[in-house]
Amino acid sequence: MxxxxxxxxxxxxxxxxxxxxxxxxxxxxxxxxxxxxxxxxxxxxxxxxxxxxxxxxxxxxxxxxxxxxxxxxxxxxxxxxxxxxxxxxxxxxxxxxxxxxxxxxxxxxxxxxxxxxxxxxxxxxxxxxxxxxxxxxxxxxxxxxxxxxxxxxxxxNPQEGWIRASRSADPALLESLRKEIDALRGELAIISLEAPSGSENSF
Missing domain, CATH: 3.40.50.10140 (Toll/interleukin-1 receptor homology (TIR) domain)
Incomplete structure (x- = not known):
């Protein structure tokens, strides 16, 4: 962009x-x-x-x-x-x-x-x-x-800069971000169901 x-x-x-x-x-x-x-x-x-x-x-x-x-x-x-x-x-x-x-x-x-x-x-x-x-x-x-x-x-050496709001809402980019978020949510769900490492030795 x-x-x-x-x-x-x-x-x-x-x-x-x-x-x-x-x-x-x-x-x-x-x-x-x-x-x-x-x-x-x-x-x-x-x-x-x-x-x-x-x-x-x-x-x-x-x-x-x-x-x-x-x-x-x-x-x-x-x-x-x-x-x-x-x-x-x-x-x-x-x-x-x-x-x-x-x-x-x-x-x-x-x-x-x-x-x-x-x-x-x-x-x-x-x-x-x-x-x-x-x-x-x-x-x-x-x-x-x-x-x-x-x-x-x-x-x-590009910096943060400014992007027009209309350009930042790029459909392809938003879809890519949505998929990445869904994948991270899936990983988080799996992790939350597993016992933390070392917990089997705790009382």
Missing amino acids: DKRYQVFVSSTFADLQEERQAVMQALLSLDHFPAGMELFPASDEDQWALIKGVIDDSDYYVLVIGGRYGSTTEDGISYTEMEFDYARLRKKPVLAFIHQNPGLIPAGKTDLSDKAQAKLETFRKKVEDGRHVKYWSGADDLRAKVIQSISAETKR
């Missing part, structure tokens, strides 16, 4: 609005459901708790890294890195897309402080370690690579 997947899109926001839009369009073109900060409903719930909940409900996690490390918590860790760590903790399939030439990113879309730049470089290396990443050079290039990567990942 054809499945639709929910994909969490993680990145810094202000500097990558065009790129995020490209990723959203790529996912929608594949009939998947993108989930990201710009799609979150207004809520009184704690922001981080809301983010974790959306990641929990997602089938895949897409990370896009540009020229900024992003806003940080009191501990000095960016929300983007926290999202990445949480997705790994929850064992979500991670697809990472990193800018190919950070030096060519316009100054207005990069970190200005040496400290932030150092954190971004450390984060990039962390993401690159132990996984295959894709490198992009523009919004159109990113869109094409997301389509390619998501298409391959959903075939290679």
Whole structure:
């Protein structure tokens, strides 16, 4: 059956609005459901708790890294890195897309402080370690690579996803399940009539 997947899109926001839009369009073109900060409903719930909940409900996690490390918590860790760590903790399939030439990113879309730049470089290396990443050079290039990567990942590593109710009620599948249930009921009836192993020695 054809499945639709929910994909969490993680990145810094202000500097990558065009790129995020490209990723959203790529996912929608594949009939998947993108989930990201710009799609979150207004809520009184704690922001981080809301983010974790959306990641929990997602089938895949897409990370896009540009020229900024992003806003940080009191501990000095960016929300983007926290999202990445949480997705790994929850064992979500991670697809990472990193800018190919950070030096060519316009100054207005990069970190200005040496400290932030150092954190971004450390984060990039962390993401690159132990996984295959894709490198992009523009919004159109990113869109094409997301389509390619998501298409391959959903075939290679399918997740729970969503299925239309009308399609899930496939008559052949239901009949197969009914026969399996009947067989299991028959086995259960036989087992219930037999004395448990070792009971002949009990008093």
